[in-house]
Amino acid sequence: MSSFKAGIQKLGKAMLLPVAAMPFAGLIMRLAADDMLNIAILGAAGNAIFGNLDILFAIGVAIGFAKAKDKAIPALTGFLAIATLQKGLEIMNPDVNMGIFGGIISGLVAAWTYNRFKNQKLPMIFSFFAGEKFPLTMVMILQTISAAIFGIIWPIIQNGIDSFAAMLVGMGALGVGIYMFLNRILIPFGLHHVLNTYVYFDLGSYTSPSGEVFRGEITRFINGDPSAGLFLSGFFIVMMFGVPGICLAIYRAAFKEKREMVKGTMGSGAATSFVANITEPVEFSFMFISPLLYTVHALFAGLAGIVTYLLDIRIGFTFGACIIDYLINFRIATNPLLIIPVGIAFFFLYYFTFYYLIKKKNIPTLGREEEKEYADEADESEKDISLASKNYAYMAKKLLDALGGVGNIEDAFSCNTRLRVEVKDPSVVDEQRIKQLGISGMIKPTETNYQIIIGLEVTYVMEELNKLIQSN
Incomplete structure (x- = not known):
């Protein structure tokens, strides 16, 4: 484990x-x-x-x-x-x-x-x-x-997924729901595009008035097939309303002193999903931190597919299920206005569910890192050390010493707010000393892995730490 x-x-x-x-x-x-x-x-x-x-x-x-x-x-x-x-x-x-x-x-x-x-x-x-x-x-x-x-x-795997997708077609609303669920749940494995390929470009057949034959939900919808779009409509609910709801929940659940930082990241993620149909920046921010949240996200996506199917909402996209495609394809869609009330309902469903789970389960989403904690033996000078001093070289040196020196570092890198370090021998790491250096907190996900929460200035601390590591 x-x-x-x-x-x-x-x-x-x-x-x-x-x-x-x-x-x-x-x-x-x-x-x-x-x-x-x-x-x-x-x-x-x-x-x-x-x-x-x-x-x-x-x-x-x-x-x-x-x-x-x-x-x-x-x-x-x-x-x-x-x-x-x-x-x-x-x-x-x-x-x-x-x-x-x-x-x-x-x-x-x-x-x-x-x-x-x-x-x-x-x-x-x-x-x-x-x-x-x-x-x-x-x-x-x-x-x-x-x-x-x-x-x-791989062709055998792909053919199996294609056959499964064909089976979903005969299941009505439940089939659409399962497809939408799998579309989200397969993203971490990169397999969703295999399922999408069949639905987008091979599902169903439509002969236009000119006698031309078109296949696939996207192609058939754009070329006037009134029966196309049932497998696509749910994406507009998720991309335009669901993901922004997640972003608001993560922002609201963040600690007050960190919300300003979270606002920029989640605001950008919400805008990207709403305008450009790009959800990965938001989804990847929590899918590995909390499989529970990501499973809920996939289940809600499936529910969105079922609801749009039952309401006979048929709308497709070329670029993606975003506001631009919604407006462009509005005239040739079936019941497109229903996207708005259904989307608003899902926005709040996503928001309240994610906010509740993050708070109830204390899930460490962006902005919910551990609060500052000092050991009893920390003296006043150590408590006064903070990143606001801009003394990144000093901070890096003290952290390296507390982690057991260069020889004990197996790997070190930084993300948005954390310095992530893998050590060879955790017994020589002085965890209390690290906590006394004015950091925001520390998480130890495994015996040899440390996440030292510094904040946005972690990039500069990492730069100084790299200098120390490379000079030895």
Whole structure:
């Protein structure tokens, strides 16, 4: 269980890279669309992120699981892993698209390869390729094998999901609800796009007055099929109302002194979901912290699908289930006005449920880190030390000493507000001394993992800590 928790912590770290880039990328993609500003080069910047999420996840996972202070080689190993897998799959089966799942697998393979072979010795004539460079060679070999395996088994997995999606069609409202639930619950594994592909582009058939045949919920709706849109309508409830409700709950549940910081993050997340149909920045902020909250989110998404089906709401999208597509497709939709009252009801359902669970279960969502706590032996000078002094170098030095020195650091990185450290020997860590340094709190998710809550200035403390680590 301890190893599992440590793995979840590292997986959460791996999500920081793509998540950090998503909000702005999603907004500029929507603003750059043909029906808005129509600036192609602006949209290309957003597509650079969302068109390469598998690469970002591969690099992020490799960095998160690699045991190294300098993450440059692990990051390159992660890139080579996903690049090799992609090219191998093109040869094995050009129709295979593993999406984010391929990125996560590649990142894990890259991290394992780096950890296993980073100290590899070779004959003198090949010494240039030894040590940290050797994983760059090995990962290409291993991912070539992975491409051969997934090229064979992934179509079977994909066909199974396609068959399951076809079965949902015959289940009416319950089928739509199950689809919406699975759409959310599969996101952490990157498998939702496989289910979506069938629903979006192959579900059902419609022959236009001109005799042209169209397949898929999205394609049929845009081309005038009055029966299309039942599998898509629920997304408007979740993206335009549900996710903003989550954001408000996280903001309101945050400690008062931290709400200003949370407001910016959650406000951006709500706007991105409402305007651009991008929910990952919000969902990834709590899915690994609390599987309970994420399961509730998926259940509510399923409920939204059932309600819109029973109310015969039929509306589709091209870019995504956001306010822009809602307005654009309003004229050709069935009962689109009902989206507003149903959405408002779900906004409050999401808000009150999430707020209650966060507070009742004391879930450490953004802004709910532990309060400051001092040991009895802390003297007045230690209590006066705070990050407001801007003495980041001093703070980093004292933290490093309390953590057992450079030799005891297995891994260290920072997220939005926390310094996350993995140590080799927890028995030499002076936890009380850490708490006396003016930090906001400390969480110990596993025996060897520490989350030191510093606040927004953690970036500067991490910078100074890296200098100390690299100089030794």
